[in-house]
Amino acid sequence: MITCEGLVKIYKTDEIEVVALQGLNIQIDAGELMAIIGNSGSGKSTLLNILGGLDRPSAGQVKVGDWDLLKITDKQLVDYKRHTVGFIWQNNARNLVSYLTALENVEMPMMLSGNYDPVYAKQLLEWVGLSHRMNNKLQELSGGEQQRVAIAISLANRPRLLLADEPTGSVDTKTADMILSIFERLNKELGVTIVIVTHDMSMAGKVGRVVAIRDGMTSSEFIARNPSISALDGTSAGLTGDDHEEYVVLDRAGRLQVPKAYLNALQIDGKATMEFDGEKIMIKAPKDLSTSEGIERMEANSQTVGGKSK
Numbered sequence: 001m002i003t004c005e006g007l008v009k010i011y012k013t014d015e016i017e018v019v020a021l022q023g024l025n026i027q028i029d030a031g032e033l034m035a036i037i038g039n040s041g042s043g044k045s046t047l048l049n050i051l052g053g054l055d056r057p058s059a060g061q062v063k064v065g066d067w068d069l070l071k072i073t074d075k076q077l078v079d080y081k082r083h084t085v086g087f088i089w090q091n092n093a094r095n096l097v098s099y100l101t102a103l104e105n106v107e108m109p110m111m112l113s114g115n116y117d118p119v120y121a122k123q124l125l126e127w128v129g130l131s132h133r134m135n136n137k138l139q140e141l142s143g144g145e146q147q148r149v150a151i152a153i154s155l156a157n158r159p160r161l162l163l164a165d166e167p168t169g170s171v172d173t174k175t176a177d178m179i180l181s182i183f184e185r186l187n188k189e190l191g192v193t194i195v196i197v198t199h200d201m202s203m204a205g206k207v208g209r210v211v212a213i214r215d216g217m218t219s220s221e222f223i224a225r226n227p228s229i230s231a232l233d234g235t236s237a238g239l240t241g242d243d244h245e246e247y248v249v250l251d252r253a254g255r256l257q258v259p260k261a262y263l264n265a266l267q268i269d270g271k272a273t274m275e276f277d278g279e280k281i282m283i284k285a286p287k288d289l290s291t292s293e294g295i296e297r298m299e300a301n302s303q304t305v306g307g308k309s310k
């Protein structure tokens with residue numbers, strides 16, 4: 001469903017250029033429910049905004065279904081945003097109208113796109129557990145209920161892809177769990193592909209695949225050992241422990257990101273040695289040239305160089 005290869009996004013502000021994505025690779029299958037994690041500023045929202053058609057990529061490849069988001073025209077982008085993709089933000093006020101009822105809020109985007117379907121609007125509110133509140137005005141609903149209305153709205157035009165940026169950022173743990181189980185249900189019932197950006201490690205720990213982004217690149221991936229159990233039992237405290245296996249991500253050219261903590265621990269800066277023993281690849285700090293072994297090597301090298309130059 002989604003393929004990003006060498007995706008680059010550069011923000012230009014006055015004289016400053018910020019490289020938010022620097023050659024990011026990611027593959028997301030149709031019908032997947034997955035999460036993206038990463039530190040603040042790592043490029044998560046930038047990726048989501050590009051996939052949602054809210055921002056334009058600078059270079060690389062980004063395809064969603066049949067759409068090529070690097071080549072898409074402005075006119076096609078309107079169609080893409082209306083029919084292919086749905087968006088949920090942490091702050092749901094962005095796509096809700098407070099003086100309309102929950103049902104009217106869901107019906108509105110259907111009317112705007114000419115696909116009015118009141119039966120489906122009610123069905124969506126039932127799926128998010130709000131059938132008893134559908135005739136209440138938005139301002140009469142709690143923050144968690146409003147977030148669930150936002151989920152129903154995002155699906156009003158039957159998108160194939162749902163993008164959620166910190167969907168549980170402003171709700172309590174119980175509501176966060178409820179929102180995740182709604183995503184699981186919608187993913188199963190509608191087959192909609194769901195990508196969640198989150199800081200919430202306990203939420204990330206409950207989905208089958210989690211991709212970590214560091215410095216605008218995909219760094220590692222966590223795959224649930226038993227997706228059906230980890231998604232349903234809800235007991236996973238995060239991504240550590242026995243629930244997920246961690247993999248380092250390599251791009252087509254074989255490049256990978258070594259975690260900064262590992263590099264710092266070995267005081268590797270700029271250069272390293274790499275050895276392959278037939279089974280394992282080992283990355284080590286280069287031998288310190290101030291040690292006796294290093295000095296011997298330097299002397300041997302200078303003799304060779306000196307010998308040649310004479």
Ligand SMILES: Nc1ncnc2c1ncn2[C@@H]1O[C@H](COP(=O)(O)OP(=O)(O)OP(=O)(O)O)[C@@H](O)[C@H]1O
Nearest residue numbers: 011013018020038039040041042043044045046047
């Ligand atoms: N419109 C913009 N103009 C200039 N720089 C931007 C813009 N949007 C994002 N950036 C920069 O791009 C980088 C990535 O930002 P992004 O918002 O994608 O990170 P993030 O991982 O979503 O962070 P957070 O978790 O804090 O939301 C940051 O250095 C940020 O300052």
